[in-house]
Amino acid sequence: MIKILLVGCNGKMGTMISTVAQNSTTLTIAAGFDSKTEGNFNYPVYDSLTNVKENVDVVLDFSRPATLDSICEFVLNRKIPVVFCTTGYSAEQLNKIQGLSAEVPVFHSANMSIGINIVNNILKTISNTLYKDFDIEIIEKHHNQKVDAPSGTALLLANTIKDSIEAETEFNYGREGIAKREHKEIGIHAIRGGNIIGDHEVIFAGKGEVIEIKHSAISREVFAVGALKACEYVYDKTPGMYSMDNVVNDTIKF
Known part of the structure; x- marks a missing residue:
């Protein structure tokens, strides 16, 4: 069994991952980390990574960017892989994640859904062909408690489109006032409301x-399933950067 340390175990996604993992025959949650340790867990939960006693094989992070430094220190000390599912990182933090991959296997994706990553692969193949005759806009919708905007997934899709187009393009984050559209724009629009999981x-x-x-996404379970697949995938890998692209491309050939 692959033993996982779940960072952010008391959050909505952490709770869903714990539930899904109970039905797995290949992995288990061996320990958790969260600022709130109270809860109905079937594994020990710590409020400091330095206190974790269990031997774990992979760290799975569904927390906040502020925990990045302590996670990096933990996986470097133990020389184990890490799966980052958190969004909202700064450019400096993304550089730190990239640097970490020289020492340990690092799995980082803005969205752990298999479906979104299939969409992302489709965009790689069609965006340059369509760009000449089509304007491109991205709309993302999430619940009213989501902290970052636009979503990490919207930025993933936007950057895939931008990188696929040979001509120069630029992002436009919403419009206001006199704002006639230029063809080189890739529009990105964020909507927040209710309990929308992710559109x-x-x-x-x-x-x-x-x-x-x-x-x-009609249930958070889709992200939990993808995150656990990522843990299985990166468990026996050598140091380097990995993403859901690797998982998708191992299954489906585009």
Whole structure:
């Protein structure tokens, strides 16, 4: 069994991961870390990573960017892989994650859904072809407690589109006032409300036709399943950077 240390175990995603992991025959949550240690857990929970006594094989992080330094220190000391599912990192923090991958296996994806990553692969193949005749807009919707905007997934899709297009493009984060659209823009729009789990829509708007590619998460379970797949994938890897692209491409050939 692959033994996981779950960082952010008391959050909504941490709770879902704990539930899904109970049905696994290949991995188990051996310990948890959270600032709030009270809860109905079937594993020990710590409020400091330095106090973790259990031998663990992989760290799975669904917390906040502020925990990055302590996670890096922990996995470096133990020389074990880490799966980062947190979003909202600064450029400096992303550089630190990249540097960490020289020492241990690092799995980092903005969205752990298999479906979103299939959409992302589709965008790689079609964006440059459509760009000449279509305007491109991205709309993302999330619950009213989400901290970062636009979402990490929206930025993942936007950067995939931008990197796939040979011409120069630029992001436009919403519009206000007199804001006539320029063709080189890739529009990114964030909506927050209620308990929307996560909707992402990419619109290619042309003359006389519109192509829409949409993904809707109807349960947080989809992210938990993907995160646990990531733990299985990175468990026996050598140091380096890995993502859901690796998992998807091992399964589906584009």
